[in-house]
Amino acid sequence: MNKNTNLGINTICTHVGELKDEQFKGAISPLYMSTSYQFDSVDVKRYPRYFNTPNQEALCKKIAALEKTDDALIFGSGMAAVSTSLLAFLKQGDHVVLQETLYGGTYNFVVEEFDKFGIEYSFTKSLAIKDFEREIKSNTRVIFIETPSNPLLKIVDMNEVSLLAKKHGIITMIDNTFASPVNQTPIDFGIDIMIHSATKYMGGHSDILAGAVAASEEHVKRIWNIAKNLGGSLSDFTVWMLERSLKTLNLRVKRQSKNALKMAKYLEKNKYIDTVYYPGLKSHENYKLAKAQMKYFGGMLSFELIKEIDTMKFQRNLQLIKPSMSLAGVESTVLSPAQTSHALLSKEERDSQGIKDGLIRFSVGIEETEDLIEDIEQALYNTIK
Incomplete structure (x- = not known):
């Protein structure tokens, strides 16, 4: 569990993940715009598409602390975060259960693309846990929920979904955009992977396009393995803007x-x-x-x-x-x-x-x-x- 979760939320928003300005002692994180870094005699071989530039790494620490997870990744959009996370845990022949009411972009991604990959999918008939259980198959690998839902603000019982998933050895994912970590931290209810359109509350000023995923180190590594190939990384200027915006999230x-x-x-x-x-x-x-x-x-x-x-x-x-x-x-x-x-x-x-x-x-x-x-x-x- 992230050690920073013991801090107050305003302290996390303000200080966790900030980069120290060692040269000029400025009060905010410096911005590193380079897309090319030294590869020899360094601890980390940095490359923007690998999600490991200084600003990217720092921002991920803040998001992980807010969601009480070990690690996080940031993406170029919320849909990049959704699609990469799903594809990281689903392959040809696998099946995913999704709740009936979802963000239109997520719904469209599933119905437009999954057949091409040979991935099966089912939508529940309601948000009752019995309907989630009814859709589970022997090849179900993921349950995807969104609470509150977009746009009717329906609520899913995260604890019930988590218990059901663990019973069947299934990974749970949640679109936590509408709530934000201020209003709920799904890991407290056993959900495995938290996904955000960081364009929304995390950005908060209608001037940032970004996505975020927070989860265990193991799950984030699995998502990173496909993310580096799909190329949904975020420019460091936008990363810096998002880190600034998160300071006032709460x-x-x-x-x-x-x-x-x-x-x-x-x-x-x-x-x-x-x-x-x-x-x-x-x-x-x-x-x-x-x-x-x-x-x-x-x-x-x-x-x-x-x-x-x-x-x-x-x-x-x-x-x-x-x-x-x-x-x-x-x-x-x-x-x-x-x-x-x-x-x-x-x-x-x-x-x-x-x-x-x-x-x-x-x-x-x-x-x-x-x-x-x-x-x-x-x-x-x-x-x-």
Whole structure:
């Protein structure tokens, strides 16, 4: 277990993995931009595609400490982290079980690519543990989950999934992007491999594209063995930017989680809102489970307007909240999953996951909630007038 996990989370965010500026004694990590390093008479033969430049190694220590794992790897995108991790543990003839509701990019990767590799896959019919068990075969090697799920914020029982997997000798992977290590550390519930789109909460400022994987040293080495061949490494400038952003991760995510709970309660009482999906609401089907395995409920929620209101017109009428792709920036954003994150799925596939065309995903930022509420009120007024 990572020795740094005994430190407070703000201390980990600020100090673990920082590089010492031995020459000028600066307060932050120096940036090493070189793509060519000496190979003779050195302890480490550094090569950017091997994920071992000074800035890459330092950042991985911070991410591992946050997820309470021995090691970590960083990638050029969240999908690079997802795809490399899955391919590291799956080969021709193997089988993977995935939960029914997944990020559209992950779903599309599986259904578009796995048949080419001769990898079998099954999606559960629900998030109940019996449905995960029902899909397990003799050749199942991985169970892949995502909690809270994108975009309906469904919660999976990590402990039950872990126990089931260990019973059958199966590796567990989780997309922990929506929660971030601030809201949950899946290793506490027995999950083996944690995956992130670091573009989101880890980056947090809508200016970084990156992915991350955290796991045991053994599992990370296995992922690294294929990662070095697939070439999904990250430029050191982006690595340096991400290390900078992680220093405020806990502060940002706590504020976003607090704001999201306030906004969810407001939206739930608004007569123009039909349904609100947020695990911090007592009306949420998985509220008790979320409370048991999450420290806070996260900064993401989704909602559906009543059918009389034009969803796209409403979003265009927002003035402070930005209709924008992606999520988890310090600024609040909304989008329509059917047109963005889940556009690669057919309408039938979206409908089967409960993702309606009128669904709006709301990434709550750090602004004052009074200002966000006022913006929604004026947008509703200008949409229905």
